[in-house]
Amino acid sequence: MTAQALPDTIRILVLDDDPFMRKLLAHMLGSLGFDAVTTCDSGPAALAWVDAPGKSPDLILLDLNMPGMDGIEFLRKLAEHGFKGSLILVSGEDERVLQMARKLVQAHRLTALGHLSKPVSMARLSDAVALWRQAQEVAQRSEKKRYGARALRRAITHGELVNYYQPKIEVATGAVAGVETLVRWRHPVDGMVYPDQFIYVAEDHGLIDALTRGVLSRALAQARQWLDGGLALRVAVNVSMKNLSSVDFADFVVHEALVRRVPPQDVVLEVTESRLMLDQRAPLEVLSRLRLKRFCLSIDDFGTGNSSLTQLHAISFDELKIDKSFVHNAWRDPTARAIYDASLGLGKRLGMQVVAEGVEDRDDWALLQATQCDLAQGYFIARPMPADDLPAWVDAWHRRHLLRSQPKAGA
Ligand code: G
Ligand code: G
Ligand code: MN
Numbered sequence: 001m002t003a004q005a006l007p008d009t010i011r012i013l014v015l016d017d018d019p020f021m022r023k024l025l026a027h028m029l030g031s032l033g034f035d036a037v038t039t040c041d042s043g044p045a046a047l048a049w050v051d052a053p054g055k056s057p058d059l060i061l062l063d064l065n066m067p068g069m070d071g072i073e074f075l076r077k078l079a080e081h082g083f084k085g086s087l088i089l090v091s092g093e094d095e096r097v098l099q100m101a102r103k104l105v106q107a108h109r110l111t112a113l114g115h116l117s118k119p120v121s122m123a124r125l126s127d128a129v130a131l132w133r134q135a136q137e138v139a140q141r142s143e144k145k146r147y148g149a150r151a152l153r154r155a156i157t158h159g160e161l162v163n164y165y166q167p168k169i170e171v172a173t174g175a176v177a178g179v180e181t182l183v184r185w186r187h188p189v190d191g192m193v194y195p196d197q198f199i200y201v202a203e204d205h206g207l208i209d210a211l212t213r214g215v216l217s218r219a220l221a222q223a224r225q226w227l228d229g230g231l232a233l234r235v236a237v238n239v240s241m242k243n244l245s246s247v248d249f250a251d252f253v254v255h256e257a258l259v260r261r262v263p264p265q266d267v268v269l270e271v272t273e274s275r276l277m278l279d280q281r282a283p284l285e286v287l288s289r290l291r292l293k294r295f296c297l298s299i300d301d302f303g304t305g306n307s308s309l310t311q312l313h314a315i316s317f318d319e320l321k322i323d324k325s326f327v328h329n330a331w332r333d334p335t336a337r338a339i340y341d342a343s344l345g346l347g348k349r350l351g352m353q354v355v356a357e358g359v360e361d362r363d364d365w366a367l368l369q370a371t372q373c374d375l376a377q378g379y380f381i382a383r384p385m386p387a388d389d390l391p392a393w394v395d396a397w398h399r400r401h402l403l404r405s406q407p408k409a410g411a
Helices: 019-030 045-051 071-080 097-108 121-144 149-157 199-204 208-228 241-245 249-260 281-292 308-314 335-349 361-370 387-401
Strands: 011-015 037-040 059-062 086-091 111-117 161-169 176-187 192-193 234-240 265-273 296-302 319-322 353-357 375-377
Touching: 011 019, 011 149, 019 121, 037 045, 045 071, 045 097, 059 071, 071 086, 071 097, 086 121, 097 111, 111 387, 121 234, 121 249, 149 176, 149 199, 149 208, 161 208, 161 234, 176 361, 176 387, 192 281, 199 208, 208 234, 208 241, 208 249, 208 387, 234 296, 234 387, 241 265, 249 265, 249 281, 249 361, 335 353, 335 361, 335 375
Parallel strands: 011 037, 011 059, 059 086, 086 111, 176 234, 234 265, 265 296, 296 319, 319 353, 353 375
Antiparallel strands: 161 176, 161 375, 176 192
């Protein structure tokens, strides 16, 4: 059952060994307005479509459990064949298996847009396709924005990078404890560009040092300005492992804090291991020296495998940030919850401040309170904002949320 695929219609391929499911899904897609639907009963047949010039599907609905080439093997083949479209996984397997398959899809750098459990309902299918359309639009928008090293270098020297700041809140009291600095690129033509579109460019082209130094200088100057205005905030800056591979990074941080007159205790360095570091000597030296000078070290994205237990063992961190994937929805996702609990317990046991990031709603916040997590960060509290917006935000927040309104120590 092959419909004629017009150039600008959306081509959908349904791969399922079960003829009834093929018919059903094709019929449902038809009634959702998709008429360029191809169905295949085996992986090899589907791959032939993927390879067909001008006929490669935009979206594949993939059944995981098939005889012969199963869905998992098909995923690898798809990646090998350079498939550029998206996937929706369909399976009668349990949630964990589907989640695992989604991880695999990501590992292959394919795009998965949710999964559907059998039996598939019309409403679920409609939701999944709507999600896909949205993602398609986002992808199209960001497609234009692939930046090269030269553009980024220019942006750094022309001062187009600006710092945004996202509050970190003490869960027990509601007090604003500090902020995390998140860099943005105010592109003269494209508008706001986010770090996931240029940090890796900086890392790959030897620009990450210049970028981080700029971010840090601005953040410390800003911290000083807030201090002068009576607002004491710990300021965190993201540092990639690449920054730590040159031993003079420590000197730079020490010098900046000194000239900006910001106490090291109020400067937090959030360290993520962005890729495998073969030589740990320089990072260890830099972090040890900074620790010795009383700067705060934070292990970022904890639990993602980039921030490993080995690092925790080797380096004396003051703070542990549980990755958002184990925080948001952990109250209802038992696997995320187990990882959240373990990370929280580990952090506390090692005497660290534990921060949960990705607190997106009231339920997430309630979990942090119930489990006595130290600090919270996320959209539920505030999105990253320009420096100028922060003092008013802090005022408003404290007026609404400060649970214990006692004067601060030293006040
Ligand atoms: O808001 P968000 O999209 O801002 O940030 C996306 C990612 O980019 C996060 O993982 C964050 O750690 C990283 N990031 C943000 N700002 C910086 C920065 O100044 N330096 C580095 N190395 N990473 C940053
Ligand atoms: O440095 P790190 O990887 O932790 O960067 C934090 C990232 O998470 C930034 O991109 C920031 O914009 C983003 N972020 C902050 N709060 C939330 C949240 O509540 N939900 C989600 N999904 N992302 C968040
Ligand atoms: Mn961070």
